[in-house]
Amino acid sequence: MNVYLDNNATTAMNKEVLEAMLPYYTEIYGNASSKFYEVGRIAENAVLEIRERVAKELGAKTNEIYFTASGCEADNWAIKGIAFANKDKGNHIITSQIEHHAVLGACEFLEKNGFTVTYLPVDSEGKISLKDLEDAITDKTILVTIMTANNEIGTIEPICEIAKICKEHKVIFHTDAVQAIGHMPINVADLGVDMLSLSAHKFHGPKGVGVLYIRNGVKIENLIHGGGQERGKRAATENIAGMAGLCKALEMANSDLDKKMAKMRDVRDRLIAGIKERIPYCRLNGPSDETRLCNNVNFSFRYIEGESILMLLDMHGIAASSGSACASGSLDPSHVLLAIGLPHEIAHGSVRFSVSEDTTYEEVDYVLEVLPKIIERLRLMSPLYEEVLNGEKEAK
Amino acid sequence: MYSEKVMDHFENPRNVGEIPNANAVGQVGNPKCGDIMKIYMDIDENEVIRDVKFKTFGCGAAIATSSMATELVKGKTVDEALKLTNKAVMEALDGLPPQKIHCSVLAEEAIKSAIDNYRGNGGKSVHEGCRKDCSACPHANNE
Structure with a gap:
């Protein structure tokens, strides 16, 4: 008997998800940025529609959804992008000791580049203390990044309460929700977060595609420079098949x-x-x-x-x-x-x-x-x- | 990741257990590092290792290297067994991944520790290689 019990690592892709992706590898092969011929326009419209559907699933506005190549990229972008866009305001970042390596690695990189990072301890069940968080915030703090749910021991952090504290102190709050999607309701408006990362392959979608939600008004530096895709915020030819797969998987995860x-x-x-x-x-x-x-x-x-x-x-x-x-x-x-x-x-x-x-x-x-x-x-x-x-x- | 021989010695480890009246007992490693090997030997009057058993706390490679090391010294004299190197254990297992080489080092040390115990004090007490004091242990990264 074969039993797969490593769904926090990755999940099997749903057949319907694969079907939603396939047309973008064959018939609709156009580059979404090439608008002067039909197959490009069809691709562009597909991206628009997919972005709208993803935004709806997350309770966000369409222009707040940015596609990335992974959850890891979304985390890196959120943390480094906020740090570099706000370095005139301050150089302090708060995170926790139990974050995914994508977050910890980005924070360690910033520490080597003039930023200071507070790694909040957790209790025996893996929860941060709101008091610790509040005590750690200084006038130099530009970002708090705390995961929605832990990938190893499954602890769900008090995200709404953290968001409230960050709002009071006017600090940007990012959450890595990679493990949460499909395992709890995720609505960015209800949570009150400024940024949120997710990755399709954790909820029966394809590998190699993620999303960073960035609330309108949040100032962020680019991580990947180049072309004008994702409204000039993230260069790379759109991975439409991946986006379509992520979108379908997200809709399926949220239904029932x-x-x-x-x-x-x-x-x-x-x-x-x-x-x-x-x-x-x-x-x-x-x-x-x-x-x-x-x-x-x-x-x-x-x-x-x-x-x-x-x-x-x-x-x-x-x-x-x-x-x-x-x-x-x-x-x-x-x-x-x-x-x-x-x-x-x-x-x-x-x-x-x-x-x-x-x-x-x-x-x-x-x-x-x-x-x-x-x-x-x-x-x-x-x-x-x-x-x-x-x-x-x-x-x- | 592992060779067939490693998998075989992991799945069917040779010489697992204890020897009640062993005249050589050695233990190396510590729980903080995640591997401990304990070797029991029955050494006869001609210094031939008549029987050898092991118990190991550790990963697949730790179990396989313990098993192979006991196979390699069984029936040998104490002097021959002292010549066992971690390289010989590795070669007998058709190699180990780089991050597992320390398991073969531990296996060599475990054999030596048992013999040291036999030579040092007649072999009743457990070798003092591990004092369970991680702060004093060269294997542990002291924090």
Whole structure:
């Protein structure tokens, strides 16, 4: 049985999405900027229509939607673009310790270029404190960037409240909503954000296309210079097929969202309860209430290491991911798990399972049958578990 | 990412377990780094490694290198086993990805640590290579 439980990494594209994209690779091949012949005009009109539909889905105005090549680009543009456009006003940026590397990497780049960055700590569930945020804002602060929902442990941040604080202090607020779309309602007006990033492939759309929402009136420098596409703000020939795919995927994600969220929550909770019931010495990372992303499960299994769990899961056809150092390809385990206070050895043993609306009970039950055996097998190989067993023996 | 041999030794590790009356026990690595290897040996009066077992906390490569290292020293004399290099472990596994080479180093050190323990104090207590004090450990990046 093959079970894909890495939907926070990427998702399978919907067939309808692919169908919405295909005409733009064949019949409607024109360059949307070439308006003097028909196939170019058709392309231009398609872009206009797609932009309108995307804006409607997000509660934005059409001219506030900017297409990018990824969520990563949208984050980089938002952060570097605001920094460079506002460097006369100030040089201070506030973010959190648990942001995606796209945000952290852009902030680190700015630190090397004369900006200062405050990385807000988070509590044991991954939430920032509004008081910390307010205390961190100075008259030099030009941008706050806090993710809507965390990709590793599923924590949903208090975005509306953060937006209010930023508005009071007249600081621009950007949120990376890459993990949120399709997993919670996202309306930029309701959230009160100035900028928002999203990426199509996280909600059953194509890879290689994202959006940066920029509220009218926000002054931002370009990241990609060149032609006059995206109203002169982002050069590159329009990826119309990608835009069409993103648009269709977004509409599909938002339709019956409540129902889909309820289903994902149900499957998620079955997995969480099953793991807790069957496997000792484990810990759910992230919140246990409604502030947890409906599709995210993240556990630390003590005394063993994440990569070997993933390898054994893979041998059983199950795809998941881990925050261990080995899995991340660095010396340290995930910065998110360390930020919520996990010691290194517990962070090394973490595994993330992320479901989609297509994940079935049957698939979850299969994981619940396989996973306890894998954990036990690795623990019996572990010298750390040996100490636990010896301790138990002595205790008796 | 891994060779077939690494996958084989990960999936079917040789010599997993403990030796109750081992006269050589060594442990290297630390939990902060994400890998610990513990080696048990039964060394006879002619200094031949009659039996060897391991327990490892770590990634796929850590488990596979432990398994291979125990295979390579089993039946050898203590002096021969001391000549085991991480390179030999890697070659026997048809190579390792660059970021996993330290696993083979750990395997070499684990074997040496067990023998050190055997030679040093007759082999009852666990080798002191890991004091579980990460701040004093060269393997840990001290924060």
